[in-house]
Amino acid sequence: MIDTLTGLFNYWVAVILMMTGLYVVVAQNNLVKKLVGLGLFQASIFIFYISIGKVAGGAPPIIEPGVELYSNPLPHVLILTAIVVGVATTAVGLSLVVRISESYGSVEENDINQADRLAELETGDDQA
């Protein structure tokens, strides 16, 4: 029991963060907060990957005389790429939010949906 809690501590944190992030994305009405949730969701995966790289008893992956066992550096490198992707996603998302705010005058999903529905009633456009 203790082993599952402490031995897998990193993974528990990753899962909790992941679920929190996903919940924020789904439950929040504000588009900026949704992006925050998305960022949290992605960050949890970074932690997950970095945890994979740890080899029990391994030293940091810097070559030193006398060290036999190193941790695996590859997941860290992978996650550098994923962080870049995450930054790009957030940037694109935020710039979309800026433009949404300019044309709708709001970043609340309810307001935006309502504005769309009103516009569609006037023009006769459809929206499922």
Added chain:
Amino acid sequence: MTWQQHLPALAIILPLLSAPLCMLIGLRRVAWLIGVATNLGGLLISVGLLQQVAGGNVISYELGGWAPPLGIELRVDLLNAFVLLIVSALAFWVFVYARRSVDAEIDSDKQTGFYAGLLLVYAGLAGITLTGDAFNAFVFLEISALSSYAVISMGRDRRALTAAFQYLVMGTIGATFILIGVGFLYMMTGTLNMVDLAQRLPAVSETSTVQAGFAFLSVGIALKLAMFPLHLWLPNAYAFAPSVVSVFLAATATKVAVYLLLRVIFSVFGVEFTFAQMHLEYLLLPLAIIAVISASLVAVFQTNLKRMLAYSSVAQIGYMLMGIGIASAMGVTATLLHLFNHALMKGALFMALGAVVLRVGSVQLHQLAGLGHFMPWTLGAFVVGALSLIGIPLTAGFVSKWYLVSAALDAGWWWLVVVIAIGSLLAVVYVWRVIEVVWFQPPNAALAGKTEAPWSLLLPTWGLALANIYFGVDTSLTTGTAEAAVGALFGVTP
């Protein structure tokens, strides 16, 4: 090494380099020309690759000279050469078509950025198609996805912005799921190379880690390919994007995601694990059937024609998943054929609608009454595409439906044939509704004075429409390649 050996890398690098080139030069006409030239190059490369692998060879290209499994490998076999041919042919054709439509729908100072974005989408799609590395596939997936959010948001309607945002949220969740899945596999095998994964996975296939990885990968890819019920991002994204983007994404983006699913199922995990152990078909088949019926039903009630075609796309993806779900060589052949044929038919249909947008400024059905009298050629092409969508004999759509029905009958599932028939009948309903309005209703007074679309739009549209007929009659290229590719898939992983 001769230059022909560098073709796999060139297929990705060419668009990846020409995108910033467009931005640096900053002239919209030059950007368009660069786009056309790049995609012509891409098309020639993909034809060259298809010839190189035609005999069943597999090209393994070591990126940067680092040997796999440690280095990143581009791996070309018949399957992805075929998919790359679809993507690059459509991308080239879309760029030929793009100039007039983009002039009408995008502000002139944003056009260079728009073309650069489209080139990046293409670069990402080519990358997903060619790579033999699981993590690399995720990176290319995000390259194409991020640039497609940007180009979708450039639609004239402000709802394009919300559609792009919705797509961004769902697309990122999907891509992150794929990342988690790849992480689980890496945890158990210590490799990211797909061939290497395939060799090491059977030993650990009983562990829950690998099974969870499989689940995350399937759900993530399913989100990307808009499998019912994860398709919610698709209708608005296609409906409100600029016409050129609708053509391009509808014809290529979901196709590449379907390819990735095929690759993961057959080349990485293997038929044995996917179907005998995890029973993915129990998930795929019911969802595919619901997609075909429900998305077709929803399409019947759409009055925005681009949304109607978008829902129809969800239904067509249902057919492709059905082919995979049947889990026989014949079924997967049907899926591959439908990848090709659906790109042709949806390309032609969306191109025709793009021409309608140019002349009328709207694709609301009630405003288009009698438009056939003013734009007979455009809507003629629409009719050809529509017939192919339904699956009338002598059109491309018939060929893939025929294979799908044969595969279902081979498996002894007559009820699946009934579903396919119902789906086709629903397609008749939603397509005929349009044909009835534009051809047989008296012209709408507001349409007076509308003229036929310009040649620069008509020629590409008719090119695709005629391709629908050509590949419905002469099926040697498509069926031959698809059958050989599927043979290799089932042969490699018995």
